[in-house]
Amino acid sequence: MGICPSFGAGNGRRSLALVLLVLPAGAFAAACDEGRVELRGDGGRAAFSVEVADDPSERSVGLMNRPSMPKGAGMLFVYERPQRAVFWMRNTLIPLDMIFMDETGEVTHVHSEAVPLDETGIDGGEDVKFVLEINGGLAERLGIAEGYEMLHPSVGDIAAWPCGE
Numbered sequence: 001m002g003i004c005p006s007f008g009a010g011n012g013r014r015s016l017a018l019v020l021l022v023l024p025a026g027a028f029a030a031a032c033d034e035g036r037v038e039l040r041g042d043g044g045r046a047a048f049s050v051e052v053a054d055d056p057s058e059r060s061v062g063l064m065n066r067p068s069m070p071k072g073a074g075m076l077f078v079y080e081r082p083q084r085a086v087f088w089m090r091n092t093l094i095p096l097d098m099i100f101m102d103e104t105g106e107v108t109h110v111h112s113e114a115v116p117l118d119e120t121g122i123d124g125g126e127d128v129k130f131v132l133e134i135n136g137g138l139a140e141r142l143g144i145a146e147g148y149e150m151l152h153p154s155v156g157d158i159a160a161w162p163c164g165e
Helices: 011-022 056-061 138-142 153-158
Strands: 036-041 044-053 073-083 096-101 107-114 128-135 149-151
Touching (some): 044 138, 096 138, 107 138, 128 138
Parallel strands (some): 044 073
Antiparallel strands (some): 073 128, 096 128
């Protein structure tokens, strides 16, 4: 199952859906793009267009002060090395799901429906290298859970789901 932004309306959308149904599932795996995250696991697949926050200033701002985010979008936080990751929702106006991953891109924890503006720490645990924030409730609806694997070029050579597979 995937989440993708709508492209056009009416017949254009139907044509896109038809193409997606005709292509084999493996056709999407080869695409490893900085602006796209794919997740796969026992429950299926999901894809998101993402902004990457990979330096301290970008990570400190995150999704603060944004009134909305498209359903097929998210933000991928990338750390230099695995570490304990604790997030909060200060100045964040939309409910979010936070998907915490280790250095191989494997999901280790999912926090659902983080409350806007809440400053309570959300602990993703130890050895977190990536955090994907998506709209609140999507992780559960898409079945994203511990053990899922991420496809993204920032994971590198030790990826559980390597680029080009």
